[in-house]
Structures are given as structure tokens and as C-alpha cells.
Amino acid sequence: MKVDVEKARQDTYDLCIVGTGPAGIILALEYQKLQPHHRVLLIEYGVDGTPPRNPLDDSINIVEPRNHHLPYECTNKGLGGSSASWGGRCVMYDEIDFKPRKILDGQCTWNSPLLHEARRYADRAAEYFHCGEGKFNLAEIPGLASSRIAEHFQNGDVTDSVIERWSLPTRFGKSYRSQIEASPAIHLLTGWEASTLGTRPEDGAVSEVGIRDLARTRREKIIARKIVLAAGAQESTRLLLKNRQLFKNQGSPPPALGKYYQGHISGKIASVRFHGDPKKTEYGFLRSPDGVYLRRRLQLSTQALLENNLLNTALWLDNPLYSDPAHRNGAMSFMYLAMITPGLGKRLAPPAIAQAFTKGKSSGISPHIKNILKDLPGSLTMPAAIFYSRYCMKRKLPGVFLYSQRNVYALHFHAEQVPVPENRMELAEDGETLNIHYKYTGQDIDSVIRTHEFLDRWLRQCKCGALEYWFPKNELPAAIQSISKDGLHQVGTTRISATADEGVVDDDLKVWGVPNLHVCSSSVFPTSGQANPTFLLGAFAVRLAHHLSAQSRR
Ligand SMILES: Cc1cc2nc3c(=O)[nH]c(=O)nc-3n(C[C@H](O)[C@H](O)[C@H](O)COP(=O)(O)OP(=O)(O)OC[C@H]3O[C@@H](n4cnc5c(N)ncnc54)[C@H](O)[C@@H]3O)c2cc1C
Secondary structure, eight states: OBOOHHHHHHOEEEEEEEOOSHHHHHHHHHHHHHOTTSOEEEEESOOSSOOSOOHHHHTEEESSGGGBOOHHHHOOOSTTGGGGTOOOEEOOOOGGGGSOOGGGTTOOOSOHHHHHHHHHTHHHHHHHHTOSOSOOBGGGSTTTTTOOSSTTOOOSSEEEEEEEEEOSOOOHHHHHHHHHHHOSSEEEEESEEEEEEEEOTTTOOEEEEEEEETTSOOEEEEEEEEEEEOSHHHHHHHHHHHOGGGGGGGSSOOTTTTOSOBOOEEEEEEEEEEOSOGGGOOOSOEEOTTSOEEEEEEEEOHHHHHHHTOOOEEEEEEOOOTTOGGGOOHHHHHHHHHHHSTTHHHHHSOHHHHHHHHOSOOOOSHHHHHHHHHTTTHHHHHHHHHHIIIIISSSOOOOOOOOOTTOEEEEEEEEOOOOOTTSEEEEOTTSSOEEEEOOOOHHHHHHHHHHHHHHHHHHHHTTSEEEEESSOGGGHHHHHHHHOOBSSSOBSTTOBOSSTTTOSBOTTOBBTTOTTEEEOSGGGOSOOOSSOSHHHHHHHHHHHHHHHHHHHHO
């Protein structure tokens, strides 16, 4: 139920969760099922009817914005957090992501048993995301196990059977508001920012959460036995950085706090030309028996990644750049013009997603108009059908992928980054501003290029196809640098580790040295893998609920 601050400050809560994005909401609902008599407080900074500006986003400084989206494009504030604008792509991490590897230079500080545990909670997480089952390989899905991405493709060093699943996309605020508001055990306090974490001198446990209102003029205190920071990666990290006293018993904050920030390096530098029957190429979505949209991802096997010292990367078939009228496709030209129309583009997709449609050099609108006229009426009927499936259905069409008679598709890569301490979040001297340093390293870029080369060799070996690059070889590094941007997937800055020297939280997501403080955010992932992080985060939130519940029974 919704509570005001007068009510919240009088209670002693069993669990206080800061933030109501997917992580906070899954944790609260799952915990409440396990411990129906416990009192849970959800503190949410955002309010309904999001104001155009807020002090949290205004005090984030992206130091080098070339490869990082601006703060307002990266997160949302309010019930449901950034799920208000997320795409809904649910992807699972792989075995390789948990393995120490030469290329990670000792920075893979978690372990494989954690992945196995997370998999135990995948079905439950999938229920919260409305994405069917927690299975991410076609081999496990009856009826889809034996098909291939294209004629002659062979599964081996490269696999085509790992899939992404698509959520509705579930807007967690909209989907779970009534359940939260109807629950007498879950209290929801909105419009307050958790800002300080007061500690007990004897054991360093958090004894109170200091909160302030949006105008930052009023301050109050919340008392809880256990506290979980689920405020998103940036804000969970900032809260720990601001509260150095938490680490007094250890002498200083964990050296890794705020460091090793990663996202993904992503874009298109090549097309793939398949040699077989174009009608046998699976270029679009598959549907699971329960109607969920699924899509294949091309990935290198664990062994191939280890042997070739490559970062984990997923690749999928895509359309050519919308902005380049050489695609000669009327529907694509129509959609491109819609996305660049001032006012309209913003309504069709959040800026970070709209960029996928609009990026590339513009060659003026007349060649696009020619494409539209040439393909009439399809140039208009196809976008209309897509618009209906994308905006009017409950389970929305997650994307638009068009058939190529020539059997040539753009290849979209989505790749891991090496965790380096220089990519970091740190507090400025004013004690409030979060400076974010984020760049792609030479190793990130080199791995993308070598992964393409590997895939090319594999396709040629199977006599399935070959890659056609969009740039001369010597221009590939600069092209990759210039097309890729992240900041939506935020990983690494409060990472899991076996010791306080290497990371910030332990395997149970408890902050090292603080007995009752946990972090539930993708910031705990030490590696970024090829996967968008939110699904694994959901599985970790379910797991944390079970862990905290079991702990309170002891
Ligand atoms: C445009 C876009 C597209 C994306 N697409 C995908 C995708 O397809 N697949 C995928 O896996 N991921 C995607 N993501 C990332 C995904 O949205 C995030 O990984 C996910 O929302 C993180 O969940 P969270 O609960 O940790 O944090 P958030 O969703 O960021 O929620 C955190 C909440 O905490 C609140 N808060 C922050 N600080 C405080 C404080 N001090 N006190 C109180 N409350 C606080 C915030 O207001 C917010 O509501 C996308 C993100 C964006 C922006």
C-alpha cells in the first residue's frame, strides 16, 4: 500500500528496498510471498507524472560522451524504474562469462556455481518478465530444436541455437502497481530519495536510512533490519560512494567500488551473404508454443572463445541502415522518415532506441521518397501492419526485420567489454555529482573485428555464406568507435568477489563488511558478457529474496 513519510518513519521494517525498478519490484513481491508477515518498505525517488528534470540525473556528468548516452536517456525515475522505456529483450548470461579468462586479466571475480544457481530461478524470473519459460536454447524447446538459421549452417564452433526472449515489454510500474498497492505488507513511499546510511558503531550494520524529499529541504529517517540497494547501477554505486562511513571498520571503501564500469559495444560493420535458399533463412522472430517472441543469436562456443582469446559476443541478422536509401526498400524509407520527423520520432521510441533507426549518414529525403513511391502500396501497408503489432497489441512485436530476396542481411554485433579500472563512476568534490568515465578499449574493438573474421571463416567452411564488410579493413576500428554507444546496460561498479580486496559484495550480494546491506543491481556483475543484463538481474532478485527469507528464519 502507498504510505506517506509520517507513517513510514514510525515503523520498523524487516526489509527496506531502495528503488522500484525491475530489481526492487521482483525482490519485494517474491520476498513477500515467502514472508507474508514481514513488513517491506519500497522507497522510490520518482513520482507519478515524471517531472522533466530531476536533481539526480542533473548531477551526473558523462565525462566523455562519445560512447555513452546522456543521463536522461539511460534511466527512468518512478515506479518501475527504467522498465518504463526498456526494450524488453531478455537474454541469459553464458558459462564463459563466469570463467577466468586470459583476456579479462584476472578481473572475472565471480564463479560458475552462481550461474547454475541463477538458472534455478530463471523460470520464476521469466514469470515476472512475462517472457515464457527461463529456457534460452532452442535445443530445449520442443518443435524448434532441429531448425537452423540458414541452409547449410552447422552448429559447432559457432552456434545458432542460443536465443533471446522478449518480454511484453513489461513496464514493471504499470504491471505491478495494483499488486503492490493492494498488499498490506508492502509499503510504497514515493518522492523520497535515500541519501544517507547511518551505521551502528558496534558492528557496522546500517541502523537507519536517511531520506530527503525532492526539493532536498526536508530530511527523515527510516528504520529497517535489512536494507537492499536496488536503485539501478548508477544510483546504487553513488549511494555507496557517498557513504564512506559504511566502511569505517574496514579502514576504507573497497578499492573496486565504482570501478570496472562496463556496458556493451554494439553496431554493424558487415553484412552476411548466405549461399542457400533465401526462403530457408530464419531472419525474423520465432514464436514459442506460448506465443512469446524469440530470436536466434549467433555465438562462438566456450572453447572457441577461450582458444582464440575473444570477448563474448552475440550477432544477429538485421536490416541494412535505414538512413541509407541504397536499401531500395519503401517501407524502410517510410519508417526512417517517420523517425526523423521532429516530435514524431520521440513518440515512437525512446531516444536511445530511436538512434538505432536514425544512425548513419543522411543522404537527404528525396531518394527515400523515391523508394516509397516505387514500392507503393507496400511502403505504407507494411509500416501500418508493423505499427499495429508494435503499438496496439498487448504482446508487442519487438522489432522489424525484413526478408531479403538476395539472402543478404546486415549483421548486428553486441559484445562484451574488458573490465578496466579507468572506466569508472566516481564522486566529484561536491560530494553529490557522479562523474562517469566510459570508453571502449583497443581490446574491445580488436575482439569485435576478430569475432567477425572467425564467423566469416566458419560460414565459408560450412559453405553456408560469407561476410561482406562495409568498410576497408584499416577503417574498421574507427567505424566501431564511432557507431557504438551504451550507458543503458550498466555493469561492474559494485562487483561480486570472493574477498573485499577484489570487489564490493559477496556471492549473496551482501556488501563486504556491512552485515545487513545488500546490492541488487546489474552493477554486481563483474563481467558484461554478450547479454543484456536485466533478465539475469531478475533471477538474482528472486534468488536474493529466497536468501533473505531463509536468513530471517535462522
Ligand atoms: C532505452 C532503454 C532500453 C533498454 N532495453 C533493455 C533491454 O531490452 N534488455 C535489457 O536487459 N535491459 C534493457 N535496458 C536496461 C534496463 O532498463 C535496466 O537494466 C533495468 O531497468 C535495471 O533495473 P533496476 O531495477 O536495477 O534499476 P532501474 O530500472 O534503473 O530502477 C531504479 C529505480 O530506483 C530509483 N532510485 C534511484 N536512486 C534512488 C534513491 N537514492 N532513492 C530512492 N529511489 C532511487 C529510480 O528512480 C528508479 O525508479 C534498457 C534501458 C533503457 C534506458
